[in-house]
Amino acid sequence: MFRREISLESGIAWVDTEEKEVQGRRSSDAKEEPRVVLSRNSRSCGAPGATAGDAGQRKGDFSMFRTKSALGSREKSLLSSTKENRPDLDHADGVPGSAGTDDRVNKSVPAGRYFAALRGPELDQIRDCEDILLPRGDVWPFLLRFPIGCFGMCLGLGSQAILWRALASSPAMAFLHVTPDVNLVVWFLALAVFVFVSITYILKCVFYFEAICREYYHPVRVNFFFAPWIACMFLAIGAPARLAPKQPHPAIWCTLIAPVFVLELKIYGQWLSGGQRRLCKVANPSCHLSVVGNFVGAILAAKVGWEEAGKLLWAVGLAHYLCLFVTLYQRLPTTQALPKELHPVYSMFIATPAAASIAWSAIYGKFDDVARTFYFIALFLFCSLIVRINFFRGFKFSMAWWSYTFPMTTASVAAIKYAEEVPCFFTKGLAVSLSGISSTMVFLLLWSTLLHALVWRSLFPNDVAIAIANDGNGGTRLRETEKAAAAAKRRYDLKRWA
């Protein structure tokens, strides 16, 4: 209860208290155990008492996700105490318990494991029969519940800053008389959120590096690792004219594109030549995030005056967008993370062509046939989703939703560029409508986030996706039956298509 209430305060102040809390919790394991055993028994399917006790034992072990180096000094004492606590378990299972726990947290969880243990379009819900490494009933430390998806908020606000800048400065939108101050306010808000989210995530990096590794190996989440850099580029592109009257320095572009490029080499390389993370398997709408970075980078490159670099990024983006677009449209039976029904994640489909359109017009200086083609593709995909708007309802809010607002905003900016090129009533109306819709969406989401954060205190639920057990090390018979069940389910899925 107490932790619930403090969970939304600043991460910095909190980490210090959490330190003590975890240690205090560990000392009070003895008396809390019975409750945990019960809560777990009620959720896991037929888990024998031994496993439940094991989980109870693990209850306070958030340290398994701690940065390894930080553990250095006290690891030994921890291990020995752990060992003393469960000689009977080891005896019963015939598995070396402590070694097992350590192995189960080793960082490279195979991609297939994520697909087997998790479900949902964002692979963020645990399958019913799966066991997790951390206690389900408890509230975990704040940093462990702070996912990479929070950078989506920066994407949403940063793109809004660009939109309002375009609304204020575009000749086609002059009739709206938008003041540049809106851009200024939104930009500072976006900057503040970005600084806060970045610092929190850096702290997570420092204290729970293993948890970040697990997010990185997560087939859907890995795409969100592009978000911080894209958000930063959004801030650079949407910077108010009053603050940055001159062309930005190319060094900014170099700094921001470097991590994107490195990540792309890694991710696209996995698609092409990796083992399990091949495109036909991991393709899901979130992958658009790993492509859109190229186009946003191209826009920034045009802004700093490096057109050729922008053309390079645009070409890279095009090649991989093609592959991704076709793969997603085919909906191969091998792509496991594709949602059965429509979901906000589908809005990502709009982001990439819209960004490609803006980038092309920025690099080549005119909104010509290529830019139009991409803009119209984005527009059609928008229509295609809007007519299915009913399907979008009934989903639980999550921070990842913020990432689903920037596509709309990007489409609005593209619409403004198009209205500049073809100024008429219809194009201007479209630009205004799209801008209105996207701003409304961002406002609603901001409101919803504040409600979740301050009123319902449910903004950061336990991030079960990072706590799944590594397959190869769970030696209990229970896991075997779980695996069999998951395999049967997948076989069924396959058979339905065969």
Add this chain to the structure above:
Amino acid sequence: MFRREISLESGIAWVDTEEKEVQGRRSSDAKEEPRVVLSRNSRSCGAPGATAGDAGQRKGDFSMFRTKSALGSREKSLLSSTKENRPDLDHADGVPGSAGTDDRVNKSVPAGRYFAALRGPELDQIRDCEDILLPRGDVWPFLLRFPIGCFGMCLGLGSQAILWRALASSPAMAFLHVTPDVNLVVWFLALAVFVFVSITYILKCVFYFEAICREYYHPVRVNFFFAPWIACMFLAIGAPARLAPKQPHPAIWCTLIAPVFVLELKIYGQWLSGGQRRLCKVANPSCHLSVVGNFVGAILAAKVGWEEAGKLLWAVGLAHYLCLFVTLYQRLPTTQALPKELHPVYSMFIATPAAASIAWSAIYGKFDDVARTFYFIALFLFCSLIVRINFFRGFKFSMAWWSYTFPMTTASVAAIKYAEEVPCFFTKGLAVSLSGISSTMVFLLLWSTLLHALVWRSLFPNDVAIAIANDGNGGTRLRETEKAAAAAKRRYDLKRWA
């Protein structure tokens, strides 16, 4: 015998007589039953007598495909009489017979069911072991035998009208001295056929709406629902200069493109986010029909002076053509309807790039690199098919063949446009050759259609594709074995690729 002879008369006159016939047939069920039992036994694989009797019972139930509202008044009496006729069947099978019949006709047959029950590149032949809802031996009512594919005839003739208009008006073809009258004659013929087919199909809509629903849920046939609108656009594009000297009004474009756009939102949405009708499964050459509409619409948009709308359609077409082209070229093992051997349906491959080429040159006003690229792709695909011409032989004629003529005609028109841009002996020769081939094909097909219609009286065979039993409701054991056989077959197909 008698019905066979009248089956090709005008649909309008016929529907009235058919009404009575069906009623008359129902009253004479008792004495006709033995013959039907025999005929079915000889075809179904080991069907027990009970099921055969059941089929005999269903023999005259063409009303199951009647528009539901029309049935309103007499439904109750029908049901009661049906019930009285087969108390023993219900007893023997342990299935509530009458309810079963009703359920089996409910309209949303799943896509997988069509793949399981039908075969052939057009999914128009019934698998040997499948049971159908209507009697195989009899000739069904004319409207039930009139498939949506008949609009292919309008496509073939409408595109010919455009070709002859281009031949008469293109400066590159001036040396042929083609008179515009040919265009006029062909156009009026196309118009007449279109009016006839449309009225007949509207009558089918009115009287047998359930049958149309089943055509709509058919994974191959659904693409032919684009044909009426495309045919109409062909008529608008190919209208003789004497009749329509001025630029057509944009309202024509709006009227014709609206249903195409709505259908596209539906079909592409199914590809992208639907359940079973995902692209990797339903992809087949007929899907080109659902893409080519965009390009034809773009041509018409250019003709009415709305270039930007044309660019929108062109972009939408391009995006989905890409997906379709790659998917078809890959020949994924999941695409079940792809013919093993070459088939006239492959000519569809030529249609889309040729139309894209014409559309680009019409919108942007010049036959530039993009238009040429698409034209040359069409040309290569044409060569690729022409060298396999032998494979095209030995297929049974069907009305769907008409749809396979318009690609050639579209390619001819593109060749004429190209000859205008690059006037030399070779390009002109190519344009004339292609025009000659396509006109010959249309003429031969017209001849063949007339022969089938007037001499052999076999133009409209029973359309078994709409009469397959809905899987989930056929509760007899017979169906189980059929399903097992089909599943085994599919498993074998899969294994061959594994």
Add this chain to the structure above:
Amino acid sequence: MFRREISLESGIAWVDTEEKEVQGRRSSDAKEEPRVVLSRNSRSCGAPGATAGDAGQRKGDFSMFRTKSALGSREKSLLSSTKENRPDLDHADGVPGSAGTDDRVNKSVPAGRYFAALRGPELDQIRDCEDILLPRGDVWPFLLRFPIGCFGMCLGLGSQAILWRALASSPAMAFLHVTPDVNLVVWFLALAVFVFVSITYILKCVFYFEAICREYYHPVRVNFFFAPWIACMFLAIGAPARLAPKQPHPAIWCTLIAPVFVLELKIYGQWLSGGQRRLCKVANPSCHLSVVGNFVGAILAAKVGWEEAGKLLWAVGLAHYLCLFVTLYQRLPTTQALPKELHPVYSMFIATPAAASIAWSAIYGKFDDVARTFYFIALFLFCSLIVRINFFRGFKFSMAWWSYTFPMTTASVAAIKYAEEVPCFFTKGLAVSLSGISSTMVFLLLWSTLLHALVWRSLFPNDVAIAIANDGNGGTRLRETEKAAAAAKRRYDLKRWA
């Protein structure tokens, strides 16, 4: 021992001696048999003596790959003598032995058979449990060990000639002061190698036509049949200015493009409508060879002044490159030949976009957006491979490696063209670096080839890929178990993805 030493001498001189040798070998079958039995037993998995004896019997039967017409006269006597030698075998196996041998060499080995029997990214290694038609222990006749992949050497050297011509003539590279003599020397070297390889392969055609058929049916090797014509086009494009001061005659282009076009109609037709050789199954990086021919042909077309023909080829290349690129990036589970790890064959990925870029700039006369887009895609793919350079180590050298050098050279030429368009320090540096790398690679490979040829005498190992047994005819139980093992392996592969 003796044959090892002569194996690298001129093929022409050698063929004559080999003739006698084979005949001599045949007469000495009786006394050599025991050794062979032992050697085979040690390698095959549990082969009963009968099969081993059968193989021993087949030991000298290189004639099974001889051109059928050449065998005409003595075939009968051969067959009768074979029959006499193994009446007991026929009795033991219950298979008509001689007929079996003949059938097993019949030319159309199904594609699936190659996948089942061979492994490796080039499908050039035999699976452990597979039996082959020729003796493993012996050194086969030189011509049988001379694969089509040897034309890769011509590709590598021919493209170097082009590179040095570009380095000498490009204004952007003038600061290097490269003399045209390098181009002259490299071109003559390339020409000499081409003539030698061609004559040898023509001799193989004449004497061992069946072996060539088997290479043609090999799903990876078939792509190398494009190599001779591409190499020839390279020679035409890179011809020294001193030797060919004028524009080459279009007849050269016609002569060289004709076989490429015919092969493409065949190969692409198989992708699209073939039975087992569909793209989703046979796709592997070597397929780039069957696409790059279009772009090289387009460059040559521009050189002879036939821009429109070049545009045609470019369009054809683009369409199929798209399909191939997406398919390879998806890494469908059905594509069996894709290497698990990176391999030199991946360098092919660079070839096609680089060639497309050069071709576009050659046809349309400017290095515009399209050319840049393709050039940048090639550059990114190059980066993507270079960061994984460690994976390239540890592979056994083979002649096919030569084919993996020309992509780098093509990229260098594209970089030079780009440096002409955007002359600055960075672009020139990139062009020089790429040229340096590619020349070094070719030089190292030349050195390695000479070492293998002259010192280690291991340049041409037995080409087991052509000697796999045709599945349907191996009637022994041994084969059954082998097939079961291969099937189990494939099932396992599939399950891993399911």
